Amino acid sequence: MPSKKNQEGITAKKNENFSEWYTQVVQKCELADLRYNVKGFLVFQPWSVLSMEKMYRHMEKNLQKKGHKPYWFPTVIPKSNFEKESSHVKGFTPEVFWITKGGNTKLEEPLALRPTSETAFYQMFNLWIRSYKDLPFKTYQRAQVFRYETKATRPFLRGREFHWIETHCVHATIEDAMKQVKEDMQTNKEILHDIYGLPFIFFQRPEWDKFAGAYRTFASDVLNPDGKVIQQPSTHIISPSFAKAFNITYKDKDGKEKPAYTTCYGPAISRIFASVVIVHGDDKGLKFPWEIAPIQVMIIPIDIENKEIMKKAESIKKQIEGFADVSLDSTEKRAGEKFNHWEMKGVPIRIDIGLNDIKKKKTTIFRRDLDKKEVINEKDLMKKINQISKEFTKNLIKKADKIFEGRIKKAKSLGEIKKAIEQGLIAKCNFCSVNKEGISCAEKIEKETGAQIRGTKLDEKSLVSGKCVICGRKANEIVYVARSY
Amino acid sequence: MPSKKNQEGITAKKNENFSEWYTQVVQKCELADLRYNVKGFLVFQPWSVLSMEKMYRHMEKNLQKKGHKPYWFPTVIPKSNFEKESSHVKGFTPEVFWITKGGNTKLEEPLALRPTSETAFYQMFNLWIRSYKDLPFKTYQRAQVFRYETKATRPFLRGREFHWIETHCVHATIEDAMKQVKEDMQTNKEILHDIYGLPFIFFQRPEWDKFAGAYRTFASDVLNPDGKVIQQPSTHIISPSFAKAFNITYKDKDGKEKPAYTTCYGPAISRIFASVVIVHGDDKGLKFPWEIAPIQVMIIPIDIENKEIMKKAESIKKQIEGFADVSLDSTEKRAGEKFNHWEMKGVPIRIDIGLNDIKKKKTTIFRRDLDKKEVINEKDLMKKINQISKEFTKNLIKKADKIFEGRIKKAKSLGEIKKAIEQGLIAKCNFCSVNKEGISCAEKIEKETGAQIRGTKLDEKSLVSGKCVICGRKANEIVYVARSY
Structure with missing residues (x-):
């Protein structure tokens, strides 16, 4: 089956022409065939599927150990479910594929091909959760999700269908929700870093860069050799209005009906696979971490x-x-x-x-x-x-960690941020605020450097001192700036 | 989470009120929640998902051992792919869910939510297969498929979305295709019978009961306590016109371009799960075979x-x-x-x-x-x-096999067929022909008994003698008659 072309080996250099190198690796290593006749949809080939199946197994085993129960929800979600929560509908409907016909019959209500499944899970949470004894209620599903992506697609990285896991949890209090976020971050470390070998920073995203429907968004960023970061798994405390829209409540110990808090964590296996390829690969081609080698x-x-x-x-x-x-x-x-x-x-x-x-x-x-x-x-x-x-994966990690750490640069001025970004680095600087007040400073950075504020690290909250490198007001945050796709 | 009702235990008797028993088992054992707000779509709950994941693992391991490579194809198939093969389009389009919109944009071409993936795989086979050296080309994918089912749906048994495996293979000759069919039958025995513990008969279906687009259809039937059979995995030699429509050819040793033959085998895990529940369960509830117990x-x-x-x-x-x-x-x-x-x-x-x-x-x-x-x-x-x-699964199998074998009854006349069917048995009788010539006899049986001819067994072809129990002409087949869903 492999054609002559595939047997030639990789000819592009990873650090000189990253984009061409990536395209060659995807095609010559037979990870995916890009010739399927629907834009943004791939045929994943055995060499990637075998690895991604192992990636699934590690992730699912870890989640189950932490008390998440597996579900298979329908791939379709009725339109009316989306409309229950306004910020979610606003964020997602431009990206939804709609099923409008069954056979020759027009459906009474259009069905969404799920872009994410909050609105499917939440209506069932409403039926399943009665008492504080049911909480935390921790679920997950292995599934494909679909987004009518209008930006340029890129194999594994950005497409219209991706293979992921989504966890959805219900908690009694916001403190419990935050505990879940921290557990998700730990899972990310145990699986993405320790098994898949990927270095990342888990950021709290600025207010202006949250998931549609989230109260707080946390997301991990992985760095590519071209100096751009890729968003990998994110975890969210969902806005209480969301649980309210689906009437997810529970009876507390004192007999009172109380609103529940929800969280979700979304490791997109097919997208993480791209980072495995990119971070570990070299001019000869792929290097698989031991546990996920086909x-x-x-x-x-x-x-x-x-x-x-x-x-x-x-x-x-x-x-x-x-x-x-x-x-x-x-x-x-x-x-x-x-x-x-x-x-x-x-x-x-x-x-x-x-x-x-x-x-x-x-x-x-x-x-x-x-x-x-x-x-x-x-x-x-x-x-x-x-x-x-x-030793195998540890050796890959050691190398990857060293490269990653070497590419984070402390910047003391807009000029230094710009210079770092131009060198393909992640800049780290003092900043006024990641709430609304900071938007104009953030815009200034983006305009001057083409890079965005990716967020703050939870464990650096207490280390802040000095002034915002842009406006000179008191700094309340240490933020990280990087270009992204 | 389990409500009072769920804790009460099963109250219906399996052999007296099978339908009510099944409904109670699905709900009280928390296999699936039927309250999702799209007709025919289920929420599969942890207790069934954990078991079905194990079922997948056994089946996939077996297929891989036999040389099938895993793929993940897109969930969507363009309309034009369907229209390439007329009998397939005729058979499937009444059952297809159509995606017509992305965001607010009308799609240039409607996309089918795959009801089965021949038309997706075949266009890639056309690109991948060059020479006799590439054959046999054996693939499979784990996937969900979708059918806009208009008959009454039944949890796990008949729904609008099911979780299955589909294998698609390309062969040089029709003999190789038939060899594949026999291998699929063997896989069915090794997994469905030896691991899942299910007795079945693998029939060649009559000409009038083939898969849309098939040249030969073989399918396994499992018996329910109400005397009805359920079709479980089927394997097909696909009509050569199908490969032709997608131009799947190969260069033979003699340098000549030749048409290829294709086969497919489709174990629907979520449907097989229903048979596991039904065949092994008793008045107390479920009995899981050892290897697939959650x-x-x-x-x-x-x-x-x-x-x-x-x-x-x-x-x-x-x-x-x-x-x-x-x-x-x-x-x-x-x-x-x-x-x-x-x-x-x-x-x-x-x-x-x-x-x-x-x-x-x-x-x-x-x-x-x-x-x-x-x-x-x-x-x-x-x-x-x-x-x-x-010992565990062997004990379940022993019991199930005994029940199954005890319910096959040799019938020497239409009256005896009718009596057997009324007793909830499978009738076995001499028959003229499962080609066109036999249709009127088949219709007579169906009209009188409400049951259908399920097909013939390959290994009984040589044992035929005597006359057709309906028309009295020379018998060319031994057929099995049973009611089905």
Whole structure:
């Protein structure tokens, strides 16, 4: 199936022409086919699907451990549900795909292809939640969501259909809601950072940059090599008016009916996958973190016609099965082509099987975390694979964290912000206010630098001193400024 | 969250009032909430989702082992794709939900919410398949499909959105296509029968009862206690005109461009789940086969205030974790209520923790396959759980197979068919032909009995002798007759 073109390898340099590099990786590594005949919709191919399925499993297991129960809600939401909450309808309806016909019959009420599912979950919360004993009520679903995106689409990053998880929770108090937000941030750390290997900052977004219907929005930003940040999972305390619109209340210990508070957290797996590709990839192609690699170990027989080699390859495969996802490339391509192919595809460990090694009872291993070849004693193979599996993602993280931290720059003036942005960095500066009063300063930054205020960090609230770098008034915040897509 | 009503237990008898029994099980076991405000769309609740996720995992693992690669195709398909193949468009368009608007903009071309994905996959097959070396090309996707069903809907059994897997394969010859059909039948046996515990017959459907666009349709039927069969997974050799319409060809060894043959297999997980509920359930409620039980072992402390009991319960839970999905019910309900609740919910093993047992170093186990309580030595617990886990599904299968086989009745006349159908049986009889020539005989059967010819069994083709029970002409087939939904 792979055409000649796909076998050529990546020719663009990641740090010189990031955009072209990304396009080549998506196509040549067969992550998605962009030729489907509806704009903004992709055909996700096995190499990305296998990885994203693993990403789902890690995320879902973590959420379940924290008490979230899985649901499957309908893909369609009646129009009237949207209209119950005005800021949500205003924020989302321009982006909604509408189903208006069933067969040849006009539907009595148009149905939205869900762009997000608050309005579906909330009407059921209204039926399910009775008492303080039911709270917190923690749910999630694995689902696709759809947005009639009018901006330019980009594979995995911005499309009209994405594969995500959405959690929806109900709480007795706003304090409990805030506790949930912090738990979501912790989940983001445990999964996105520790398993997928992605460095990020979890910001509280400024007032003017909240989710449609949110009281508070928190979102994690990941940095691309071109200096732009991508918004990855966000978590929101939903505006109380939203729960009120759906009449989500509970009877408290004192017997009184009280309004509930809701939160949601939305890791978009297909979008996070893009960051995995971008953050870890290099000029050769992909590098998958161990836990989410479609294949973890690839065995390459140097000569597929040689029976001794093939026998050894099969026996090593059997040995590894059960411990890791292992495969054997017995296609007719030359061994050298296979090396390049699987390096490009980002398989963590490659094992080359040749006669010389067999005679000497040695095994040659190539590890993609360090791009290093090692010759070990055959009998130590499983011990070695086990060791690499433990180090692999940590090595990717170490590198990614270092790059990320090196690209955050303290700026003391608008000029310094501008300079940092031009260098592809994230600028960090004192700022007056992320409420309404700060809007004019924020606009000034955006106008001068083309970058936006991404928000503040919860754990830096107490560290603020000095003056706003724009207006010179007392600084109440430390904000981060970056360009985004 | 569970309301009083849900805690009452099942009051209908499965074999006396099957329909009411099923409704109660769906609601009281919290499998799905039927109150979502779009007709035919369900909210699947955690107790069914957890099981269906396990069902997906078993089926996907099996398909991958057999060489199917996973894809995620878009949920939407342009109208023009449908119109490429006339019998498919005729069969499906009355059932299609149409998306006609994005935001406030009318779409240039209406998009179908996929009712099935042949027309999406095939246009990509056209791009991907070049040579005989690419064949067989075996794919699958996990997806939801949507049908604007006009018949009465029934939770899990017939709805407007269902969760399924669809495989789509391309083959060089019709013989290879038939080989695939047989492999699909084998998969059905390995998963539906051996893991989910469902007895079925895999029929070749009569000519007049094929999938829209199929050259041959094969489908498995499962029997309900009311004597009606439910169609479960089907596999099809797609009509060559379909591949032709999408121009799916390949270059053969001799360098000639040849038309390809396609097949598909469609296990609808949410519909199969209904059969799991129906076939194994009893008057107390659900019985889950071991491998797909949401929770496999439930620990009930007889007194949650007693520290010794709680400590023992926790330590037993720890012991079981890793081997099975285990949970501890430490809610405030009475132990007796908990026993009934988890029996109704179909948890395979219950462990009751009380002071007497602790003193005597004994453990009390209840197993739902045999509905039997056993007191064992505490030290033998893990051995016992391991043993039950191995026997559990086999015991369910043994019972289900026996019931199923006992309800197939050889009939020698229309009168005998009628009598069998009235008794809720499947009738088996000699028949002239399942091609066009047999239609009038088939209609006669349907008119007299209200039942349909479900098809023939491939392995009984050679066993035919005697005369058609209706027209008296030479019999060419042994057919099975049953009522269906």
